[in-house]
Amino acid sequence: MKTDELIGMLATNIGAESGYARAGASQRFLLALGWGAFGSTLLMAVLLGVREDLRDAALLPMFWVKLAFPLSLAIAALFASERMGRPGMLLGRVRVALFVPVAIIWVLAAVSLAGASGAEREGLVYGQSWKECQQSIALLSLPMLVASFWAMRGLAPTRTRLAGGMAGLLAGAVGAAAYALHCPELAAPFLGAWYLIGMLIPALAGALVAPLLLRW
Amino acid sequence: MVDMAGSEQKLRELLLRGLAGDAAAYHGFLQSLGGHLRAYFRRRLSGLPDEVEDLVQETLLAVHNQRHTYESGQPLTAWAYAIARYKMVDMLRHRSVRAALSDPLDESAELLAASDSNASLEARRDVAQLLKDLPDRWRLPIVHVKLEGLSVAETALRTGMSESAVKVGVHRGLKALAARIRGEE
Numbered sequence: 063m064k065t066d067e068l069i070g071m072l073a074t075n076i077g078a079e080s081g082y083a084r085a086g087a088s089q090r091f092l093l094a095l096g097w098g099a100f101g102s103t104l105l106m107a108v109l110l111g112v113r114e115d116l117r118d119a120a121l122l123p124m125f126w127v128k129l130a131f132p133l134s135l136a137i138a139a140l141f142a143s144e145r146m147g148r149p150g151m152l153l154g155r156v157r158v159a160l161f162v163p164v165a166i167i168w169v170l171a172a173v174s175l176a177g178a179s180g181a182e183r184e185g186l187v188y189g190q191s192w193k194e195c196q197q198s199i200a201l202l203s204l205p206m207l208v209a210s211f212w213a214m215r216g217l218a219p220t221r222t223r224l225a226g227g228m229a230g231l232l233a234g235a236v237g238a239a240a241y242a243l244h245c246p247e248l249a250a251p252f253l254g255a256w257y258l259i260g261m262l263i264p265a266l267a268g269a270l271v272a273p274l275l276l277r278w
Numbered sequence: 279m280v281d282m283a284g285s286e287q288k289l290r291e292l293l294l295r296g297l298a299g300d301a302a303a304y305h306g307f308l309q310s311l312g313g314h315l316r317a318y319f320r321r322r323l324s325g326l327p328d329e330v331e332d333l334v335q336e337t338l339l340a341v342h343n344q345r346h347t348y349e350s351g352q353p354l355t356a357w358a359y360a361i362a363r364y365k366m367v368d369m370l371r372h373r374s375v376r377a378a379l380s381d382p383l384d385e386s387a388e389l390l391a392a393s394d395s396n397a398s399l400e401a402r403r404d405v406a407q408l409l410k411d412l413p414d415r416w417r418l419p420i421v422h423v424k425l426e427g428l429s430v431a432e433t434a435l436r437t438g439m440s441e442s443a444v445k446v447g448v449h450r451g452l453k454a455l456a457a458r459i460r461g462e463e
Binding site: 063064065066067068069070071072073074075076077078079087147148149150151217218220277278 | 296299301302304305308309312331334335338339340342344346347348349352353356357358359360361363364368386400401404405406409420423424425427429430444445448449452456460
């Protein structure tokens with residue numbers, strides 16, 4: 063087929079193709095976020111259980127910080143993923159939005175560590191569940207990881223690894239938010255270390271598998 | 279030398295009208311973009327002249343299949359250039375040519391620097407042949423709707439498929455065509 067014949071074919075009856083109008087990039091990611099967040103939260107409730115003293119915990123400001131940290135990262139990663147799904151888009155200012163939540167939690171962690179004695183510091187960093195925390199966040203991120211890769215596969219990422227990494231970070235952040243409803247820890251140093259690592263595991267995994275899954 | 283800012287604006291306008299359903303504008307967009315792509319690939323792939331027309335066709339099909347990823351506020355050149363470059367790198371990787379592509383990001387302007395409109399060139403890989411190998415549920419909608427220009431309703435009547443299956447068939451079929459060009463499946 064000659065190129066002008068191909069062009070003629072593509073341009074004929076352009077209104078008669080499904081999947082174009084309804085599959086806008088942002089809607090796709092919002093739909094993925096809905097299903098993925100539902101899946102991750104359900105997995106948390108079934109496997110780990112919501113913490114029993116959630117009512118009391120909800121009165122503590124740190125509980126909301128613990129929830130806001132991954133949620134703000136999730137929003138930033140959502141924008142980043144959507145941009146990375148479009149050819150020719152750069153991360154731009156979204157990069158700042160990705161760093162700000164981490165910077166804030168690290169400042170809070172530094173303040174909390176500075177005011178603690180040597181013996182208390184270890185407890186603030188490791189808490190009682192540092193190992194369980196990272197693994198659980200990575201595990202809970204799986205439903206969202208599937209959803210965000212589904213969304214990304216409907217788009218056209220040209221910087222494949224970065225796109226996979228952002229889709230993975232979105233999954234990690236949603237997994238961490240779900241885990242926050244189970245987790246008993248409240249110290250900022252703990253969040254700045256283990257929550258962050260837990261979220262970076264799926265991000266790294268996403269970047270690693272991206273060349274296999276995101277080719278188009 | 280082509281007026282680049284003018285090309286960007288003209289192309290963008292044609293695409294936006296095309297996305298709104300104006301087939302003639304969309305045809306003009308693909309034709310004009312095809313010329314720019316041909317010149318661009320010729321320049322970048324001076325050692326591989328046989329690959330140029332294949333790559334032009336592959337990129338045009340990708341542009342069509344991915345047109346929902348274009349955001350109207352975005353520079354069209356950056357969008358089209360990213361697709362063209364992605365397809366070129368993919369082809370080179372496929373050939374395992376270790377051509378060091380020292381290609382800075384702001385070269386997107388280069389895409390509109392020249393145009394080569396010899397669209398009657400034949401590619402080595404024949405899209406028509408690939409189309410013949412598609413399963414009927416995709417092939418028939420493409421042949422009737424996109425090649426013969428029948429309406430969705432007429433195609434549905436003729437093939438016994440539902441109207442929505444015809445629309446889905448066109449969409450999925452063109453994606454499958456792109457996948458086969460890449461050498462998948």
